[in-house]
Amino acid sequence: MDINFSDKVYQVVALIPFGRVTSYGAIALYLGAARSSRMVGYAMNNAHTVNPSLPAHRVVNRVGMLTGKHHFKTPTQMQSLLESEGINVENDIIQDFKNVFWSPIEELSL
DNA sequence: ACTTTGACTATAA
DNA sequence: GTTATAGCCAAAG
Numbered sequence: 236m237d238i239n240f241s242d243k244v245y246q247v248v249a250l251i252p253f254g255r256v257t258s259y260g261a262i263a264l265y266l267g268a269a270r271s272s273r274m275v276g277y278a279m280n281n282a283h284t285v286n287p288s289l290p291a292h293r294v295v296n297r298v299g300m301l302t303g304k305h306h307f308k309t310p311t312q313m314q315s316l317l318e319s320e321g322i323n324v325e326n327d328i329i330q331d332f333k334n335v336f337w338s339p340i341e342e343l344s345l
Numbered sequence: 346a347c348t349t350t351g352a353c354t355a356t357a358a
Numbered sequence: 359g360t361t362a363t364a365g366c367c368a369a370a371g
Contacts, residue, residue, distance in 0.1 A: 247347055258353085258354095260348065260354065263353085271353090271356085273350095273351055273352085273353045274351085275353080276351070276352030276353065276358065277351055277353095279352055280351090282352095295352085296352075297353075297355095302353080305352085323349095345351070
């Protein structure tokens with residue numbers, strides 16, 4: 236398994252189901268680097284170049300805030316995509332975040 | 346090899 | 359309730 240930390244992030248993000256979201260910390264925790272949550276977002280900078288189809292809009296911070304919306308082509312694209320998947324976003328915050336939250340550890344380790 | 350950075354998180358005030 | 363600060367660690371300069 237000679238893949239970089241960033242590549243692992245892409246793998247997990249690619250597995251996020253439709254209509255669900257997860258947090259940077261949850262991904263980092265699944266990768267065994269619980270305290271490298273910042274690196275998850277850092278890696279996402281190249282995500283669109285490695286695999287543009289990565290659902291980066293389904294990755295938010297721990298409270299469901301669309302912190303990375305400015306990294307999309309348009310700041311409104313992230314919210315639009317989430318709303319298209321049935322996720323209610325209001326003021327850059329995902330409503331019912333706990334309800335749509337997807338944990339890689341819970342879903343992938345079972 | 347050292348310094349800076351950052352799509353985070355937790356704690357303190 | 360919000361705002362500030364510190365810890366954290368991998369990648370880029």
